Amino acid sequence: MASLLITHIGTLVGLHPKEQLMLRGPEMSHLPTLEDAWLLCENGLISDFGTMDALPGKLPNDLETLSAEGGYVLPSWCDSHSHIVFAAPREEEFVMKIAGKSYEEIAAAGGGILNSAAKMQQATEEALFETAAIRLNDMIQQGTAALEIKSGYGLSVGSELKMLRVIRRLKESFPIPIKASFLAAHAFPIAYKNNHQGYISQIIDEMLPQISAEGLADYMDVFCETGFFSVEETDQLLTAAAKYGLKPKIHANQLSVSGGVQIGVKHQAISVDHLEATDEAAIAALSNGNTIATLLPSCSFYLGIPFANARALIQANAPVALASDYNPGSTPSGNMNFVLSLGCIKLKMLPEEAINACTLNGAAAMELSRETGSITKGKKANLIITRPISSLAFLPYSFGQSQIKTIIINGKIR
Ligand SMILES: N=CN[C@@H](CCC(=O)O)C(=O)O
Ligand SMILES: [Zn+2]
Numbered sequence: 001m002a003s004l005l006i007t008h009i010g011t012l013v014g015l016h017p018k019e020q021l022m023l024r025g026p027e028m029s030h031l032p033t034l035e036d037a038w039l040l041c042e043n044g045l046i047s048d049f050g051t052m053d054a055l056p057g058k059l060p061n062d063l064e065t066l067s068a069e070g071g072y073v074l075p076s077w078c079d080s081h082s083h084i085v086f087a088a089p090r091e092e093e094f095v096m097k098i099a100g101k102s103y104e105e106i107a108a109a110g111g112g113i114l115n116s117a118a119k120m121q122q123a124t125e126e127a128l129f130e131t132a133a134i135r136l137n138d139m140i141q142q143g144t145a146a147l148e149i150k151s152g153y154g155l156s157v158g159s160e161l162k163m164l165r166v167i168r169r170l171k172e173s174f175p176i177p178i179k180a181s182f183l184a185a186h187a188f189p190i191a192y193k194n195n196h197q198g199y200i201s202q203i204i205d206e207m208l209p210q211i212s213a214e215g216l217a218d219y220m221d222v223f224c225e226t227g228f229f230s231v232e233e234t235d236q237l238l239t240a241a242a243k244y245g246l247k248p249k250i251h252a253n254q255l256s257v258s259g260g261v262q263i264g265v266k267h268q269a270i271s272v273d274h275l276e277a278t279d280e281a282a283i284a285a286l287s288n289g290n291t292i293a294t295l296l297p298s299c300s301f302y303l304g305i306p307f308a309n310a311r312a313l314i315q316a317n318a319p320v321a322l323a324s325d326y327n328p329g330s331t332p333s334g335n336m337n338f339v340l341s342l343g344c345i346k347l348k349m350l351p352e353e354a355i356n357a358c359t360l361n362g363a364a365a366m367e368l369s370r371e372t373g374s375i376t377k378g379k380k381a382n383l384i385i386t387r388p389i390s391s392l393a394f395l396p397y398s399f400g401q402s403q404i405k406t407i408i409i410n411g412k413i414r
Contacts, residue, residue, distance in 0.1 A: 003060040010070040012037040016374040022364040025317030031352035041381035041411030070388040076145030077336035078362030083327035087119035113187040145382035152183030164216035182217035212244040220246040224260030231259040287316035296325035297342035310347035321361035341399035381411035
């Protein structure tokens with residue numbers, strides 16, 4: 001594999017030591033940088049870096065050189081929450097929202113997740129793979145190079161397995177790390193509206209054993225929310241998943257204070273995600289803990305719901321990650337550059353905090369921070385090279401304007 005030397009880097013950003021696997025509270029504002037730098041990629045990994053006045057004397061033979069021309073170099077975005085496998089977009093609901101209907105009203109009228117589930121029954125694995133691959137390629141071009149993808153539009157044994165097999169194929173076909181979360185507990189199918197235990201038994205007795213036998217999921221997810229899965233039902237599902245070694249990453253407190261945060265923490269969830277409706281008890285549950293609060297500001301932006309209280313979480317010494325939530329209903333965008341801007345503009349995170357939340361803490365929310373998420377020797381050479389910009393703050397400040405000039409994946413120009 002050819003080696004790549006990137007020279008004339010205006011500022012190299014995110015030089016965390018390899019032992020730093022996650023950042024919490026005040027640590028999140030610490031984003032080490034190096035000015036006027038070079039960086040060497042060998043065998044797909046970051047092998048060395050330094051300042052331009054001390055370029056390495058001995059260089060590999062098969063070396064390709066690329067000048068960053070004064071641009072910034074950052075670790076690629078690590079997006080730890082997405083639903084990019086879906087059968088069809090839902091613009092009709094977008095228009096209903098413009099006319100004043102809420103997410104809950106649309107869902108109660110048979111739209112929402114059930115709308116996507118109905119379309120999923122008909123979709124072929126091939127079509128699902130092709131459309132998800134287009135979305136994923138777009139995301140990679142926008143700087144994402146590690147991704148979590150959920151099932152959850154199947155809501156039946158066959159369709160949930162179909163979604164997870166599509167995610168497995170994406171894992172095999174793309175050069176970036178991908179993690180799969182099993183989210184059959186996303187909504188109750190209509191046939192089980194008044195028989196919650198019937199559907200929960202199907203998840204526990206039929207889906208989990210097959211998924212485990214085929215190794216199709218890395219995590220268990222539940223939408224713990226009023227009108228969806230209760231705290232008791234979430235507890236039951238997470239207990240069952242633990243028997244198959246599936247750790248939780250759950251949807252909590254999106255539309256109301258659901259108790260989802262506390263039940264996630266009780267089950268040592270890797271992350272509890274959303275938290276738009278978080279109260280003091282939920283913040284206290286995350287304070288000083290290892291469960292990551294993954295905030296999804298594009299969802300608040302699109303649905304017009306409150307933004308999560310990032311400042312209170314950071315104040316409480318919690319680890320905070322930012323992710324896209326790319327899905328057809330609440331967030332039809334996987335652009336992490338916009339997530340970064342919203343993190344600063346709406347969640348009042350400092351640029352350094354928001355960048356750490358989109359990189360190292362995002363990687364940690366997928367248990368990938370040993371291999372990606374910072375500029376650290378031995379980690380994947382997955383990089384974003386920007387145009388020359390006036391400061392780090394310019395990146396989130398210039399919202400909606402791409403500053404990305406080149407994407408590097410596994411040490412190769414993409
Ligand atoms: N809230 C649950 N799941 C998705 C939305 C799903 C949908 O509307 O299709 C979310 O994270 O926002
Ligand atoms: Zn989600």
